[in-house]
Amino acid sequence: MVENRMTLLEVQNLRVRFPVVGGVLARKIAEVRAVDGVSFQLQEGETLGIVGESGCGKSTLGRAIVNILRAMVYGVEIEGRILYRPKNQAEMVDLASLSRAAMRLYRTDLQMIFQDPYSSLNPRMTVRQIVEEPLRLHTNMTAAERRDQVSWLLGKVGLTAEQANRYPHEFSGGQRQRIGIARALATRPRIIIADEPVSALDVSIQAQVINLMEDLQDEFKLSYIFIAHDLSVVRHISDRIGVMYLGHIVELGPAEAVYNAPMHPYSRALLSAVPKPDPDAPHERIRLTGDIPSPSHKPSGCAFRTRCSIARPSCADTIPPLESREGRDVACPWV
Numbered sequence: 001m002v003e004n005r006m007t008l009l010e011v012q013n014l015r016v017r018f019p020v021v022g023g024v025l026a027r028k029i030a031e032v033r034a035v036d037g038v039s040f041q042l043q044e045g046e047t048l049g050i051v052g053e054s055g056c057g058k059s060t061l062g063r064a065i066v067n068i069l070r071a072m073v074y075g076v077e078i079e080g081r082i083l084y085r086p087k088n089q090a091e092m093v094d095l096a097s098l099s100r101a102a103m104r105l106y107r108t109d110l111q112m113i114f115q116d117p118y119s120s121l122n123p124r125m126t127v128r129q130i131v132e133e134p135l136r137l138h139t140n141m142t143a144a145e146r147r148d149q150v151s152w153l154l155g156k157v158g159l160t161a162e163q164a165n166r167y168p169h170e171f172s173g174g175q176r177q178r179i180g181i182a183r184a185l186a187t188r189p190r191i192i193i194a195d196e197p198v199s200a201l202d203v204s205i206q207a208q209v210i211n212l213m214e215d216l217q218d219e220f221k222l223s224y225i226f227i228a229h230d231l232s233v234v235r236h237i238s239d240r241i242g243v244m245y246l247g248h249i250v251e252l253g254p255a256e257a258v259y260n261a262p263m264h265p266y267s268r269a270l271l272s273a274v275p276k277p278d279p280d281a282p283h284e285r286i287r288l289t290g291d292i293p294s295p296s297h298k299p300s301g302c303a304f305r306t307r308c309s310i311a312r313p314s315c316a317d318t319i320p321p322l323e324s325r326e327g328r329d330v331a332c333p334w335v
Contacts, residue, residue: 009042014080032295034060036247047224049238057247058227062193108138108187115196117176121168128164134186153182174205195227235259243267246303253328263335265308
């Protein structure tokens with residue numbers, strides 16, 4: 001955790017449930033508990049990495065924080081609190097309780113970089129129009145001021161002003177992601193949710209984008225929530241890492257501590273799958289048995305107990321809370 005910094009964001013017991021409808025009348029017959037009681041804090045200038053397998057709820061968590069889920073999915077249920085501290089304001093605001101109109105006041109402070117640079121940019125708009133749109137919606141800049149700001153932003157992400165009149169299909173994947181970063185920076189946000197921003201890129205381009213994000217963080221005093229499944233990337237950019245499994249955070253702590261000495265059984269298995277640079281170095285691969293349970297039919301108690309090598313009968317009784325262990329939080333009483 002970044003020491004002596006103000007808490008910008010505090011997520012308290014966040015739960016997100018998606019309805020499953022069926023039958024002739026399309027009634028709700030089940031629900032998917034995508035996020036199930038997640039809590040954490042984000043400090044000013046900090047990067048919090050969120051990792052886990054596909055389907056664990058990482059992206060849903062990020063979209064819930066920026067409060068766009070209700071506009072995306074009809075009938076989604078969101079519980080818990082997402083407390084944000086606006087600039088020059090002592091009291092925190094619960095973003096989860098705000099309507100779309102009320103959220104507009106804070107939209108400039110929280111922006112998102114999406115996973116797919118090919119589908120997240122409107123193919124009918126030029127780069128200038130894409131980057132300019134947040135400025136047009138959320139500022140009182142004149143057309144000339146917006147044009148100058150777009151050129152400045154493109155320069156910050158390594159593109160030229162001459163490229164502003166081109167369309168997204170004329171750029172490579174890495175360049176498109178840079179355009180998405182420029183768009184996210186347009187309103188001078190305080191928090192950026194990066195939802196797997198490099199997973200669709202080549203490894204060499206990934207390093208360029210990560211280094212760019214680190215440079216921009218220093219210059220613009222940004223706080224990141226960096227969502228990814230590539231643990232090596234998360235380790236490189238994050239101050240802290242939260243490991244998610246089936247909607248729960250099972251371990252949360254300093255990046256190096258979690259990466260080098262994971263404590264939760266799932267964290268150990270996940271990190272054992274990371275390729276090692278030296279093929280001759282001793283390396284124990286932990287292989288999990290069984291399939292990942294469905295988010296709509298989770299096991300009782302600890303969600304990981306059906307695949308855990310140290311599970312005990314009592315693990316089926318209650319969901320283990322995050323408890324402080326050796327400088328981090330772990331949701332397992334047996335480690």
